[in-house]
Amino acid sequence: MAEQNSQSDVSDNGTGTHKITARNVNVFYDDKQAIDDVSIDVDMENVTAFIGPSGCGKSTFLRTINRMNDTIPSARVEGEIKLDGKDIYDASMDVVQLRARVGMVFQKPNPFPKSIYDNIAYGPNIHGLAANKAELDMIVERSLQRAGLWNEVKDRLSDSGTALSGGQQQRLCIARAIAVDPEVILMDEPCSALDPIATAKIEELIHELRGKYAIIIVTHNMQQAARVSQRTAFFHLGNLVEFGVTSDIFTNPQKTRTQDYITGRYG
Amino acid sequence: MTTNELLFLVFAFGLIAWFVGRARAASFISSETPIINSLPNYHGWFASLWAIIPAILFLIIWINISPALVTNMVLSNPDAASVTADPFTRSTILSEARAVANGSSQVLFQEGSEKLVPLYKAAQSYYNSIAFAATLLLIFAGSAYAYTRLKPDFRARSKVEKVVMFALLLASLIAVLTTVGIVASLVFEAYRFVTLVSPFEFLFGTNWNPRDNIVAGEDNGYGAIPLFWGTIFIGAIIAMIVAIPFGLMSAIFLTQYSTPRFRSIMKPVLEILAGVPTVVYGYFAALTVAPAVRDFAVMIGFSNAASDNAMAAGVVMGIMIIPLVASMADDSIAAVPGAMRDGSLAMGATKSETIKRVLLPAALPGVVGGILLAVSRAIGETMIVVMAAGYAANLTANPFASITTVTVQIVALLTGDQDFGSPHTLAAFALGLVLFVVTLLLNLVALRIVKKYREAYE
Numbered sequence: 001m002a003e004q005n006s007q008s009d010v011s012d013n014g015t016g017t018h019k020i021t022a023r024n025v026n027v028f029y030d031d032k033q034a035i036d037d038v039s040i041d042v043d044m045e046n047v048t049a050f051i052g053p054s055g056c057g058k059s060t061f062l063r064t065i066n067r068m069n070d071t072i073p074s075a076r077v078e079g080e081i082k083l084d085g086k087d088i089y090d091a092s093m094d095v096v097q098l099r100a101r102v103g104m105v106f107q108k109p110n111p112f113p114k115s116i117y118d119n120i121a122y123g124p125n126i127h128g129l130a131a132n133k134a135e136l137d138m139i140v141e142r143s144l145q146r147a148g149l150w151n152e153v154k155d156r157l158s159d160s161g162t163a164l165s166g167g168q169q170q171r172l173c174i175a176r177a178i179a180v181d182p183e184v185i186l187m188d189e190p191c192s193a194l195d196p197i198a199t200a201k202i203e204e205l206i207h208e209l210r211g212k213y214a215i216i217i218v219t220h221n222m223q224q225a226a227r228v229s230q231r232t233a234f235f236h237l238g239n240l241v242e243f244g245v246t247s248d249i250f251t252n253p254q255k256t257r258t259q260d261y262i263t264g265r266y267g
Numbered sequence: 268m269t270t271n272e273l274l275f276l277v278f279a280f281g282l283i284a285w286f287v288g289r290a291r292a293a294s295f296i297s298s299e300t301p302i303i304n305s306l307p308n309y310h311g312w313f314a315s316l317w318a319i320i321p322a323i324l325f326l327i328i329w330i331n332i333s334p335a336l337v338t339n340m341v342l343s344n345p346d347a348a349s350v351t352a353d354p355f356t357r358s359t360i361l362s363e364a365r366a367v368a369n370g371s372s373q374v375l376f377q378e379g380s381e382k383l384v385p386l387y388k389a390a391q392s393y394y395n396s397i398a399f400a401a402t403l404l405l406i407f408a409g410s411a412y413a414y415t416r417l418k419p420d421f422r423a424r425s426k427v428e429k430v431v432m433f434a435l436l437l438a439s440l441i442a443v444l445t446t447v448g449i450v451a452s453l454v455f456e457a458y459r460f461v462t463l464v465s466p467f468e469f470l471f472g473t474n475w476n477p478r479d480n481i482v483a484g485e486d487n488g489y490g491a492i493p494l495f496w497g498t499i500f501i502g503a504i505i506a507m508i509v510a511i512p513f514g515l516m517s518a519i520f521l522t523q524y525s526t527p528r529f530r531s532i533m534k535p536v537l538e539i540l541a542g543v544p545t546v547v548y549g550y551f552a553a554l555t556v557a558p559a560v561r562d563f564a565v566m567i568g569f570s571n572a573a574s575d576n577a578m579a580a581g582v583v584m585g586i587m588i589i590p591l592v593a594s595m596a597d598d599s600i601a602a603v604p605g606a607m608r609d610g611s612l613a614m615g616a617t618k619s620e621t622i623k624r625v626l627l628p629a630a631l632p633g634v635v636g637g638i639l640l641a642v643s644r645a646i647g648e649t650m651i652v653v654m655a656a657g658y659a660a661n662l663t664a665n666p667f668a669s670i671t672t673v674t675v676q677i678v679a680l681l682t683g684d685q686d687f688g689s690p691h692t693l694a695a696f697a698l699g700l701v702l703f704v705v706t707l708l709l710n711l712v713a714l715r716i717v718k719k720y721r722e723a724y725e
Contacts, residue, residue: 068613073527100615110606113629122624123614173610180614 017085019044019184019214020065025079027060027069034060036238037079042184042231047206047215049229049246051222053266056235058218059107062186065216066102067095083184100127103177107189109169111161111176116153119161119172120144123180139179147175148205167198174205178213185209187217191224203228222262226250234258269395270330273402277326281319284410288314288417295419305424313423316430317413322405329398337365340390346382453703456687456696463690464489469697475660475671477680477691489694491701493660497577497670498702501656502645505581505666506588510641513585514592515634519622521593522600534597541590545650552583552655564667572667575657581666584651588641595640599633599717600626632716639713643706649674673698 018041027035035057042048050058060069067088069075081088088098100123111119120140123129130136140157144150149171153164161172170190177185187206191199206215206228219225225232226246233243234257242249242258253259260266289311295303338361341347360380366372367380368387417423461469472490517537521530557579564572603626611621627634657669658679680695687693 066613068609071609071612096615096617098615099613104613106606106609106613108606110604110610112607112610112625122611122616126614126616126620126624176610176614 018042019084021080021082021085022065023080023082025061025064025077025081027057027064027078028076029072030074034238035064038235038240040233040240040243042214042216044183044214045211046231047210047217047229049225049232050216050218050235051220051225051232051261052235052241053261054220057238058233058235059188061235062188062216062218063104065184065186066099066104068099068104070095100180101182102184102186103180103182104186105170105173105177105188105190108193109166109173111164111169111172113160113162115158116144116161116164116172117157119176120179123176127180129180143175143179144172146178146209147171148201148208149175165198167194167201170194170198170202171205174202174209178209182213184214184216187215189218189220192220199224222250234261236261270326270398273326273398274323277319277322277402277406280322280406280410281315284318284413285311285315287410288312288413291414291417292423295417300419303419304422309423309427310417310421312427314410314413314417316427318406318410320430321409322402325401325405326398329401333394333398334365337387337390337394340393341383341386344386346386450703453696453700456693457700459687460690460693460697463693469694470701473662475676477676477694489690491673491698493662494671494673494676494698495701496662497656497660498646498672498674500664500666500670501577501581501584501652501672502648503642505577506585506645507638507642509582509585510588510592510645511638514589514641515596517589517593518596518600519627521597523618523622523626534594537590537593541594543587545587545648546654548583548587549650549654552579552651556583557655560667569665569667573657573659573669575655575669576667577656577670578666580652580656580670583655584645584648587648587651588645591641591644592637595637595717596630596634599630599637602633603629632719636713636715636717639709639716643709643713646672647674647702647706649678653678673702677702 020040020042022038022040025035025038026033038057038061050062052058060075063069064077064081065088069077077089083098083101086093112122114122117140120143121130121136124136124139130139141150141154144153149168152168153159153172161169164172170193174185174190191202194202203224206217209215217225217228229246231244232246232249234241234249234253234255236257242253242255244254249258250262253262289307291314292303292305292307292310296307341361341364360383363372363376364380364383364387367374367384368391469489469491471492472488473492474488474490475493476488517533521533525533553575557574557576560576560579560582561572561574564576564578607625607629608621611625612618616624652672652675656672656675658671658675659669660671660676661668663670677695677698680691680698685692
């Protein structure tokens, strides 16, 4: 298929290996098909943006990458998604381990109703990453620092995470996700509930985090995709219409549907 | 005319007023005023309510005061002067004469009541005609007033709405007023008890052995501590040891693990379990569980185990409470936002880690509220303990011993002869008051916790 050829052209990073390779992925909710034959590659140290109108399947596809769709009884995934060459839907894949490697940040900030410290310590505790309290303290501090929240909360780590502002809560959730040292971070419209200033902080954070992780961000906001990502995938009606280098997608789209969407013809 | 006939009259006129008011309103509608403020039906209701309500209010007052008026009139007659002054005989004579005058009795026993009968008849017919006239007057005055109010722009709709609101308010007050009445009667009788037995002895004494009459030198204990202890031991300790783990675990299973299909079957089944009459649980406790518990206790070395024991009652009560705990816990776990669960699962936590570390802590206040409600239900529960726990007021922590509870003793004190002058009967009210206060406090605390928790996530 011509469409897939053009995809592999732009996503080939030269080495031929990708962090995530998805091939011919279909997702169904009961009988309704939400994702239709999507193939995509995601690389380390890259931000990949999924854009598209509401209901186009971009969030659904994102959730297949850490198998969060398993929590929806009616969802069914077909096709192949590989993380470092291993099929994550294979029976030998431990979904708990997978989610530790592929972290997720949700649309609405969802800190646990625990202290800021306990929010961050949650993941390291369940995975046994810290041998003692000092190590745990270090992980908490490092995660908060990486999420750019340390200076704001270092004096009130025992306050409830839910008492923070919306933008701080979202950065807390990012800190929580990176506390377990994931390789991939999935972000499902992380700024849609935030004001412009908080959004700018998150975007800055994404820039800084990019060097260590593979980041996939779903966004409604095309300017945001253009600002934060290196590669952009445009979804429409469950199809991956176009996938390529972000600047190409926004300045020189190959498909009319993409052009119509980014110029505001629909969506 | 009797009161019933008067009532019938009122409603008949109310119906007529409805039609008249409605027709009057309909006559307002013409080509010049095609729309009037309220539909004709509302005008009808307005007229009808004005015809009925004042008359009904009058009748309610009248029913309460007319017997006294009639009696006064009878007594003021010179023929009644000879009636004895002894209050007891006098009231017997009067009520006998009244019954005969009404036609509800044929026989006269008391001397002197015979000559009162015609007096009663005269007085009653006199006052009946007054009532009849007053009722009619009120009906006509009310409906005439309403009729003059009817105009095309008259807001009959909002007037009727006010009456509806008032009627609904009255209905909702009935439950409240009944509660107030119950509390008042409890407090009143409990006060009389306290004048006979020291409240200190009652609340802190450990000897419970109530007798019909206090006799010097005999053992007359009104110390209710063994009862309170029995109630707590069975209702709040043994029952909760059964109900909390099983209720919580079934709630966790239903909300987190079961398929929607299984849940849709299990929830109604649990609710049916909650609707089983407690007397049926009582049979189960007394006939099946209690002997088994005793045999078990004897086997493990408690040779003095009673056949009616705390364990059997507590365990069965716990089983009875499971649906309550499960359903409250189910509600509060389900109320924890799905985003919490997703957040935890996305960190790589397993289902049970998520439940233990995120869902249960978040749902804890609601769960605790549910447990407190369950405790308050358990300590007020009567049938199971009456049938299975026994009447012996033992102050013991041995679950295989016979133990009694507040509710069992209330039943025991109020069964058979009752004498409201003796502490034996009045003690039941004091116990009832304690039980009422404790369950009320538990409910208040529980509802507060549940409410506070709900606000946290909305």
